[in-house]
Amino acid sequence: MAGTRLNRIGGILARQGILIAFGIFLVGFALVSESFSSAQNITSVLRQSAIIGVIAVGVTIVVISGNLDLSVGSMLSFATVMVVDLHDKLGPAPAMGVMMVAVLCLGCVNGFLVGMLRLNSLIVTLGMLSAIQGLTLIYSGGQNVDIADQEGTWFALFGRGDIAGIAAPIVIFAVLAVIAQVIMSSTAYGRRVYAVGGSPTASVFSGIRRGRVVFSTYVLSSFCVGIAGIILGSRVMGSQNNVGQGYELLVLAGVILGGTSLLGGSGTILKTVIGVLMLGFIQNGLLLLGFAYYVQWIVTWVVIILAVWLDIAAKRGRLLSQIA
């Protein structure tokens, strides 16, 4: 009896290990640094995590369907440059509309190539990463863009304003995450995405149109990137051509940290939210303790590998792999 109970506790520790570690980490930081647990600090971490979080919601859906999306970083640059540039030319609402259409088109291209033509998603989105980077530069002519009247425009709401007393990026992130979670866990569409990621062949035999499902995940992902572009553009009120550079990997780090398997078929939006927040709080905590900002990268390195390792170890029942 004692043995099984111990095993069970070990199993829980291994499975929820990353959450427990995160909890200890939070408590530790709160004890060491007074400002860490202040409402103001927590709000600012949430606000900073919102952009990566919004993108991560879309990428999680793509990953659950068994694919990758590396193009989100340059797509974010594209979205931000476009919405900021069009803001002064067309006004805020049309700018957002045109940008969203353009970004959704890019998502359709990804979706067509991976879903309909069944090409390898890593290479397709790698190619798109480079192509969209080029498109952004062609669009802007290599110039930085900014909004002239930064105080007077209602566009400032999305990145700088408050909705019901809470910072707008946090509200947008939360609403998007809840909607996505409900879609994934309680609709037929969500079940199809899990089915396609879990077993592509079985999903086809059960009458799911795999191509269409994959296509739609990329459209959703690009939609999220468009929203993130609006938040980013509104917060900065300007944009460089490479603002989104490297975001694809940070987003992926958050998704992986949350415990969504890159193999597809498992994972939830909620897990991703936790993963993204973990990244945000680790970064914030280390900064408050006086470490340089790049120390967080090393911590992230260790945490990501440990998180996935524990997950795998719990599944196979032993710590080290059996490969000769």
Place this chain on the structure above:
Amino acid sequence: MEFVKRNRAGRWLAANPIWGFVIIIFVFFSLSNEFFFDIRNFQNILVQTSTIGLIALGMTLVMINGNIDLSVGAVVALAASLMVDLQSWEAFSTWGNWQMLPALLAALAAGTALGALNGIIVWKTGVDAFIVTLGAMLGVRGLVFIYTEEQSFFAMNFTFSDLGMSSVGPVPSLAVLFLIATVLVHIVLSRTVHGRNTYAVGGNREAAVNAGIRVGPHMVVNFMIVGFFAALAGVTLSSQMGASTPNLGREYELWVITAVVLGGTKLTGGAGSIIGTFGGVLAIGILRNGMNLMQVPAFYVLVILGTILIAVLILDKQLTRKGAEALKT
């Protein structure tokens, strides 16, 4: 089709379609630009591509294994910083030009050691190489920033930057280095037991284990090779500039993977060749150089490269399907 089957060159080209593309863009740029077909420009292309090319050689082995290494760009920065900083240390100030030797050894050792670390983690934990090296890509970049304290370094010894510019006869030293490395890795991959095992492990890991190949240590060796080449690329790059910056090598992993995939190496492992990778590297180099000479803004090169990468993938899919149908009948 009869022609292709009979003709040896045609068959070779069908196996390495990227070389067809290289020949086409080579002829195109030669005809459309007077400055392209020039010995000095060819030297240029080889030197420009040597950085990405060196890394691509190692990456080919890792990718044939069915793994991937995203941390090479950060390793480039680490090796470059070590190379430029260490050679100006007080301790070596009386060594004359030999002060470069400990710096070189440290840079190459650091790259190889990080490769070994990646490999051992992949082997022992069973975590996918994509995740392991994604973490390393962030972490090693952090190490670079800690080591350099966000500073750029400049080489005080001009012999170092002269080496980057030097030539062996008519050929630039860096191009010679790249070509020798290409031949060496080609021999290793196509003529040695290690090379044969590389294909075996990538093609069918279970079968490789049953055939008595020690898969884990084998993969570690390949990760060490790519780490070594990334470090070597960092050294050559810093000698071209006579300096290093902590942000050096960003997005190199993407260029390298693009070159390797263009060369016909499969992400799933088991297939690929150095000849193909060399073609992929040249394709990127010629395209960049030629469009630069035609004064096409650099942005368009990004779009074209992305498009070509996807086009190659579509083509490959079609060829594979045709091949499968041909086998059926």
